[in-house]
Amino acid sequence: MRKVQLSRRTLLRSGPALAAAAALGGCSSSSSDTPEPGPSAAAGPGTAPGTAAASAASYAMPAETARHTRTFMAWPALEEVWGDQLPAVRQDIAHIAQAVAQFEPVVLLARPDQSDAAQQLCGPSVEVVQLAVDDLWARDTGPTFVTGPQGLAGVDFNFNGWGNKQTHTNDGQVARNLLDKYGIKRIQASVTAEGGALEVDGEGTLMCTESSLVNPNRNPGRSRDQIEAALKDLLGVRKVIWFQGVAGQDITDCHIDALARFAGPAVVALHRPAADTPPDIWSRASDQALQVLHDATDAQGRKLRVVELTEPDATRIQGQGKDFLATYLNYYVVNGGVIAPRFGDQAADDLAASTIADLYPGRKVVQVTINAVAAGGGGIHCSTQQQPEPGAASSSATPAGS
Secondary structure, rough: OOOOOOHHOOOOHHHHHHHHHHHHOOOOOOOOOOOOOOOOOOOOOOOOOOOOOOOOOOOOOOOOOOOOOEEEOOOOOOOOHHHHHHHHHHHHHHHHHHHHHHHOOOEEEEEEHHHHHHHHOOOOOOOOEEOOOOOOOOHHHHOOEEEEEEEEEEEEEEHHHHHHHHOOOHHHHHHHHHHHHHHOEEOOOOOOOOOOHHHOOOOOOOEHHHHHHHHOOOOOOHHHHHHHHHHHHHOOOOOEEEOOOOOOOOOOOHHHHHHHHHEOOOOEEEEOOOOOOOOOOOHHHHHHHHHHHHHHHHOOOOEEEEEEEEEOOOOOOOOOOOOOOOOOOOOOOEEEEEEEEOOOOOHHHHHHHHHHHHOOOEEEEEEEEHHHHHHHHOOOHHHEEEEOOOHHHOOOOOOOOO
């Protein structure tokens, strides 16, 4: 995993953030399905009148393979974040939105004064909706949707700029404002997290990293067991597989969606470094995750099959920057398809597309070049957030091609 752009996705090495990262250096990792009693997911600070307290026991987060009603995305707004790369980043977001729109409706959130330009660049296949945003990372700023007998709800995970590392005046309100706009029940979490930190199989299992959740920049004073208990209640899972991750090296503190993804029942896709990549903290994180997965079982008690997705050769990619985030793992599963990145290493791009097609039989793999977004340390999955169809949690193990 490689990160770039100090102003956006790379952590400034000073002050409280660095101290918090250092405090996490010794995290251990394992899987757990019987944590010590922790907090229930009661409504957190700032709960608005009428907001649902998150006793979410009747809700569950569906797997990404479940049917979607639509995909939400967001328009990057701030030149102070992206500098002279902002036009290229917007072009990448338009290309991702157009690719997703081949398979399902796309709603792009944009500031009112930028919505016309966004609509013009994205074209008629994408619906642009006026809503104040700061940046493009809809996976993290938007709600995480859950379904149950009462229908659809969205969990507001109290986005705080990945531990107050980036401005989030508007992004901190995106989940609340989006759910209000669409009349969807809001569940305010008692923990702080981001959608990119959470990976479920739809059958009771969650994967996540300690570095991005058991971190004082999100959840000060909370133990792993307490955070786990809250996540189980909020997402309707029974077992959590924890990886150590890497704290303090990128703005997300190593989100799971750039490390390991569920690709089906008891199947995990894992990011792996290229053969010529010198050992570094990211390759060690992947090695540690591989070791955890070797011994882990899911909530059904099944051993996990691991499929490796190897990054491209850094000398052959088209993107620029020594810390370019060149991982194929940050793909996005849509209705009938998978939207995956393309980096310019033809052999690696082709192998990744073939591997993803094997992982998701019956779905069409569409590759999109995202050099500007990747140079900002993110990917396709980071920029998208699915709204599942009501009842999707009970059918999230449906075969991929359905």
